[in-house]
């Protein structure tokens with residue numbers, strides 16, 4: 001793992017491989033390790049960056065408020081600090097997808113292609129905001145266990161309970177290692193995120209929209225709606241997976257990613 005200074009924090013990241021840069025941005029309340037199967041495979045042909053967002057994994061929370069835009073600003077600064085000025089392939093899952101929209105909005109010139117996984121374009125409903133505030137209060141009072149108990153049943157598909165018990169246990173351990181303050185800050189940031197639905201029609205780069213067939217948080221129909229709005233976007237359903245599609249079915253997820261990347265590399269999508 002490497003660390004890179006971003007002003008108020010040292011950001012920790014996996015930086016592996018050489019070639020075109022792929023940036024993998026994790027979901028809530030996780031860390032970079034959810035991408036292990038992609039890091040291992042894609043780093044054979046690409047330079048893979050998989051950071052821990054501020055307040056997660058080994059990256060401290062730092063000062064001030066967290067918003068999806070701030071996470072995106074961190075990632076742009078990270079690329080600057082690593083002297084990466086070429087266009088990157090941005091791959092984000094769920095909260096990582098919320099950050100992808102913000103990154104695209106502010107730093108479109110830095111993005112060659114988008115991979116948005118198990119995410120949403122709409123803002124939270126008032127009920128969802130209340131739920132997040134209540135969860136943040138529980139996490140601050142009782143620690144990250146409250147987040148693990150609330151999130152784990154929703155993250156994995158029904159088949160994974162039997163087929164991936166080790167992955168579920170490892171994900172629980174990741175959540176428990178995170179700080180209560182980092183989790184609460186992200187909940188507040190997600191509750192404040194804007195609706196970006198109207199922006200989708202303006203995304204003018206190759207985009208892959210991926211969702212697990214049993215995703216209960218960002219259901220396939222909603223993700224198909226996102227793909228339908230992005231000109232030329234490709235929509236892929238990952239069989240047997242829930243919200244954690246890259247982790248629950250890395251074989252099909254990586255195959256879809258490879259096909260998309262090959263089409264970009266062959267100039268088919270540019």
Ligand code: MLT
Pocket residue numbers: 026027028029093094095096190217243
């Ligand atoms: C995530 O996986 O990042 C979260 O489920 C996103 C959310 O709570 O909206």
